[in-house]
Amino acid sequence: xxxxxxxxxxxxxxxxxxxxxxxxxxxxxxxxxxxxxxxxxxxxxxxxxxxxxxxxxxxxxxxxxxxxxxxxxxxxxxxxxxxxxxxxxxxxxxxxxxxxxxxxxxxxxxxxxxxxxxxxxxxxxxxxxxxxxxxxxxxxxxxxxxxxxxxxxxxxxxxxxxxxxxxxxxxxxxxxxxxxxxxxxxxxxxxxxxxxxxxxxxxxxxxxxxxxxxxxxxxxxxxxxxxxxxxxxxxxxxxxxxxxxxxxxxxxxxxxxxxxxxxxxxxxxxxxxxxxxxxxxxxxxxxxxxxxxxx
Amino acid sequence: xxxxxxxxxxxxxxxxxxxxxxxxxxxxxxxxxxxxxxxxxxxxxxxxxxxxxxxxxxxxxxxxxxxxxxxxxxxxxxxxxxxxxxxxxxxxxxxxxxxxxxxxxxxxxxxxxxxxxxxxxxxxxxxxxxxxxxxxxxxxxxxxxxxxxxxxxxxxxxxxxxxxxxxxxxxxxxxxxxxxxxxxxxxxxxxxxxxxxxxxxxxxxxxxxxxxxxxxxxxxxxxxxxxxxxxxxxxxxxxxxxxxxxxxxxxxxxxxxxxxxxxxxxxxxxxxxxxxxxxxxxxxxxxxxxxxxxxxxxxxxxxxxxxxxxxxxxxxxxxxxxxxxxxxxxx
Numbered sequence: 001x002x003x004x005x006x007x008x009x010x011x012x013x014x015x016x017x018x019x020x021x022x023x024x025x026x027x028x029x030x031x032x033x034x035x036x037x038x039x040x041x042x043x044x045x046x047x048x049x050x051x052x053x054x055x056x057x058x059x060x061x062x063x064x065x066x067x068x069x070x071x072x073x074x075x076x077x078x079x080x081x082x083x084x085x086x087x088x089x090x091x092x093x094x095x096x097x098x099x100x101x102x103x104x105x106x107x108x109x110x111x112x113x114x115x116x117x118x119x120x121x122x123x124x125x126x127x128x129x130x131x132x133x134x135x136x137x138x139x140x141x142x143x144x145x146x147x148x149x150x151x152x153x154x155x156x157x158x159x160x161x162x163x164x165x166x167x168x169x170x171x172x173x174x175x176x177x178x179x180x181x182x183x184x185x186x187x188x189x190x191x192x193x194x195x196x197x198x199x200x201x202x203x204x205x206x207x208x209x210x211x212x213x214x215x216x217x218x219x220x221x222x223x224x225x226x227x228x229x230x231x232x233x234x235x236x237x238x239x240x241x242x243x244x245x246x247x248x249x250x251x252x253x254x255x256x257x258x259x260x261x262x263x264x265x266x267x268x269x270x271x272x273x274x275x276x277x278x279x280x281x282x283x284x285x286x287x288x289x290x291x292x293x294x295x
Numbered sequence: 296x297x298x299x300x301x302x303x304x305x306x307x308x309x310x311x312x313x314x315x316x317x318x319x320x321x322x323x324x325x326x327x328x329x330x331x332x333x334x335x336x337x338x339x340x341x342x343x344x345x346x347x348x349x350x351x352x353x354x355x356x357x358x359x360x361x362x363x364x365x366x367x368x369x370x371x372x373x374x375x376x377x378x379x380x381x382x383x384x385x386x387x388x389x390x391x392x393x394x395x396x397x398x399x400x401x402x403x404x405x406x407x408x409x410x411x412x413x414x415x416x417x418x419x420x421x422x423x424x425x426x427x428x429x430x431x432x433x434x435x436x437x438x439x440x441x442x443x444x445x446x447x448x449x450x451x452x453x454x455x456x457x458x459x460x461x462x463x464x465x466x467x468x469x470x471x472x473x474x475x476x477x478x479x480x481x482x483x484x485x486x487x488x489x490x491x492x493x494x495x496x497x498x499x500x501x502x503x504x505x506x507x508x509x510x511x512x513x514x515x516x517x518x519x520x521x522x523x524x525x526x527x528x529x530x531x532x533x534x535x536x537x538x539x540x541x542x543x544x545x546x547x548x549x550x551x552x553x554x555x556x557x558x559x560x561x562x563x564x565x566x567x568x569x570x571x572x573x574x575x576x577x578x579x580x581x582x583x584x585x586x587x588x589x590x591x592x593x594x595x596x597x598x599x600x601x602x603x604x605x606x607x608x609x610x611x612x613x614x615x616x617x618x619x620x621x622x623x624x625x626x
Contacts, residue, residue: 037422039555084602093425094356095605098562101555102601109595226433226551229426237422272441276434280415283427287419 018151026199032238409527
């Protein structure tokens with residue numbers, strides 16, 4: 001493989017990796033702390049993208065639209081949590097799977113009613129529409145670099161939030177022993193709601209940023225949701241650090257999996273298999289993932 | 296107590312009798328359309344019953360059960376395809392039109408796949424298990440999407456493969472319906488034998504308290520793996536019937552939402568009851584068929600209904616007829 005192609009694909013892989021991380025960070029927290037399977041997480045990815053795609057032409061500002069889309073998705077998440085999910089925390093996983101599957105059907109149909117079944121396209125914001133030569137002779141889209149930077153920044157922010165703040169301390173404590181944290185006088189319900197809304201906003205951010213790169217349609221949340229599950233399982237449920245490492249690995253494997261087979265004359269869809277084989281291998285050796293959370 | 300036991304038996308018999316009479320009534324009423332419709336429902340009921348074995352009795356929340364249906368369907372489709380093209384599968388194996396060979400082959404291969412997937416998945420539990428079964432199913436899905444020889448994403452339409460044992464014409468709506476009905480009865484019978492056997496009790500024990508079962512000396516992993524394999528094989532049989540029913544195979548049959556649909560059928564009817572999934576399949580698939588006539592956006596209603604069912608009516612349709620299980624703790 002030529003070196004330039006290799007560099008370009010490495011950046012693509014990292015960029016897809018951080019997108020996966022944004023999805024996985026919220027989901028792994030919800031899973032780790034609340035012990036709750038949420039299949040509807042992909043819906044917030046989708047909602048974020050749809051919100052932004054609608055708001056950009058209205059407001060004329062990409063940044064404003066992103067902020068509003070995140071707030072919108074967080075608000076929908078908040079509402080969903082309070083109306084439907086709150087009662088599910090204490091239920092078994094089967095109930096959670098079923099109910100959140102119901103939520104997927106609901107959100108998908110809602111989007112179909114509001115925006116129609118046809119995919120919509122989102123333009124790359126003009127400010128970032130150019131290309132830049134990081135390595136001479138290899139122009140790389142600025143927007144993809146922006147996605148990468150945002151992903152890394154959010155990762156750093158989460159690390160700070162979880163390890164250096166009081167809220168993060170409560171989150172970690174909640175993950176290891178829910179009842180104890182509750183008994184110490186922390187309003188665990190509010191903590192859950194907050195974490196859930198944060199997760200929704202992160203998923204929406206991933207969706208917004210993926211919007212101009214791919215296509216905004218009703219199925220967009222499904223594919224990434226399952227890959228996010230793979231990331232979480234590989235990284236270890238409840239571990240944000242694990243999610244980050246696994247997301248980068250999966251992003252890389254997925255990206256190079258698409259390039260390498262064509263170099264050997266194989267179908268590119270075979271690449272989809274690579275990450276599942278990786279997951280099976282990891283689980284075979286470490287059934288609780290690479291970074292099993294304590295507890 | 297005895298009264299309600301009788302009630303559930305009456306309910307089951309009435310249901311089976313209705314299903315047996317349905318094609319005759321449909322023909323008399325000039326609504327032959329229902330025969331094909333219900334044949335499809337019964338095929339999915341078989342798959343839902345197989346899921347109930349591991350989900351309801353074993354407590355294994357598999358979110359990848361549709362993969363086994365898909366593999367079963369593809370085995371039949373591929374065999375018939377090669378038979379009609381007069382080519383060899385992988386250059387060695389000839390195809391066949393005979394369902395008596397193709398269906399058991401589908402069952403065996405699905406069971407073998409379930410064994411391999413179970414081997415890895417059952418090392419985990421809880422959330423991990425849900426996600427791994429989902430991911431494996433997704434993997435199988437993409438294998439078939441990438442198989443261009445058999446139509447890839449578009450699927451494969453095939454002709455033939457609808458004469459059973461050289462004499463029974465499955466092309467005839469009524470005949471095929473009764474063949475599927477007979478398979479369903481067989482699966483129900485064997486399923487009941489299975490869950491009432493020592494093996495079935497151990498599986499249920501693993502659901503309630505796996506650690507205790509291990510302490511009692513049962514190798515729970517092996518028991519669960521056996522149950523998972525059997526369920527995969529039966530789902531493969533359902534897939535085989537489905538392929539013959541449609542004369543068409545495509546990866547969409549094993550899309551992950553199909554696995555979700557199967558779980559819904561099991562819960563809707565009442566899990567851990569075997570007959571419940573049959574009821575659930577009927578209710579779910581009739582809704583899927585007829586609700587779109589009222590509103591195109593029926594899922595926006597169905598989604599929240601599902602949430603409500605989970606929150607308030609966990610025991611399913613069958614649970615209203617069946618007496619609450621006594622003595623055995625919460626079931």
